[in-house]
Amino acid sequence: MSTIPDAGERVPLACPSCSPGEQTVHEIIKPDGQSTVRCTECGHVHKEKIEKPREIPVDVVVSQDGDSLSTTVDAPTEEDVAVGEEFIVDTPEALMQVRITALEVGPEQRVDEAVVADVDTIWARVVDNVTVNVTIHPNDTRTDASRSLKMQVPGDHEFVVGEVESAGGEEFEIDGIHVRTDADAADYRFDKFDHDGDMVFAKDVKRLYGRDTTTAAWSAW
Structure with missing residues (x-):
């Protein structure tokens, strides 16, 4: 079942005057079975049958x-x-x-x-704005001094393996990115990326892994 749109609504339609092959934005002047519409590009007024789904x-x-x-x-x-x-x-x-x-x-x-x-x-x-979990490893051979923190960033922020990020007053070089299960499989072939240049949008990140670059002698305290 469909309904007739309201006056003032804007819809994409081909314009017989200025754009018969491409859709332009039209304003609905008088909604009806054959609605009167105006092309916002050239001002041409014409009638079109417009229905929108219930x-x-x-x-x-x-x-x-x-x-x-x-x-x-x-x-x-x-x-x-x-x-x-x-x-x-x-x-x-x-x-x-x-x-x-x-x-x-x-x-x-x-x-x-x-x-x-x-x-x-x-x-x-x-x-559109997300919190990303980060695990930072020390820049020496210790394996028991890692720490976790959180970053608040726009969802379309790009995290790239090999690049340096900063959070909580510290800097770290990204060396691994785990992808969320609800990310689009068409965008990511794997659920973890660890090669330089691999990129994942912040909204798709389950966890970032990085190597501390803030100090030469990193402390867990």
Whole structure:
């Protein structure tokens, strides 16, 4: 089932005047079975049949750094959704980009992919700003003096094996990156990277491993 869009909405359409082969942004002037629209590029007014899928509210639980909040989003009934996909959640607290981590379709029943109409709850985590776990090893032969810390960075920050990063007043050279299980498998062939030049986005990092470069004689204290 589809519905007619509202006046003032903007939709991508081909313009018979300036762009018959490519879509441009059009503003809906008068919604109807044949809606009157105006091309925002050249101002040409014409009629088009425009329908948008019926949407339903879906419960979403969003987690970030151990905290979670519940909200709802409107989604097209017949749209397919899957673990790993990202979308925007607009709440009174913040506008967040999130990634789906699980789809609940029944009591204690979770799947990796489903149609929106079948989904009871979408579980997701924030990915536009993330906390990354880091393990830093000393720059000598000791193996029992490693320490852990956390970094807060934008989700699209690039971590590259062989490059130096700083956190908590310390610098370290990245020598290994573990990838999260919800990262897109098409982007990463392996779940761990340790060759110079290997890159993983912060939102996909499970843990960073690095070698301390701050001091010549590194101390665990």
